[in-house]
Amino acid sequence: MKKVLITLFFLLPLVSFAQQSEVESITKTVNLYFQGMMEREIAKLEEAFLPDAQLIGYRGDQLFVTPFAEWAAGTAKGSPRNPAEFSNEIKAIRIVGDMALAETELYWPGIYYYDFLTLIKVGERWKIVHKSWTEKKL
Numbered sequence: 001m002k003k004v005l006i007t008l009f010f011l012l013p014l015v016s017f018a019q020q021s022e023v024e025s026i027t028k029t030v031n032l033y034f035q036g037m038m039e040r041e042i043a044k045l046e047e048a049f050l051p052d053a054q055l056i057g058y059r060g061d062q063l064f065v066t067p068f069a070e071w072a073a074g075t076a077k078g079s080p081r082n083p084a085e086f087s088n089e090i091k092a093i094r095i096v097g098d099m100a101l102a103e104t105e106l107y108w109p110g111i112y113y114y115d116f117l118t119l120i121k122v123g124e125r126w127k128i129v130h131k132s133w134t135e136k137k138l
Helices: 002-039 042-048 068-075
Strands: 049-059 062-067 087-096 099-108 111-122 125-137
Touching (some): 002 042, 062 068
Parallel strands (some): 049 125
Antiparallel strands (some): 099 111, 111 125
């Protein structure tokens, strides 16, 4: 029993370090999503999302189901957004094996968006495979 406890004592920091590394990788992917939207840079969005990802959410009472490619093309149109007018924040990350859930809050002028991003580890990279979202107008 003593050997088991000693082994666990030495292994727990390694598990914690591995988990922290995954959180950092997921954070990097979610930040690419934020940057891609703000900069209207489709390459960053494509780096963050799996090509077959779906985005599903409500705008008012209407439900929208949008394939990633369609959403990314629309998001990339126009001039970059002014970062001083926006706030994008990761509120929580939960990891189970090669799957993760990132909860985000985005304040855009006059509206809050709440996203639940499902991520899957593909090779060594985390990719957003699904975005569920809703909005709250101010």
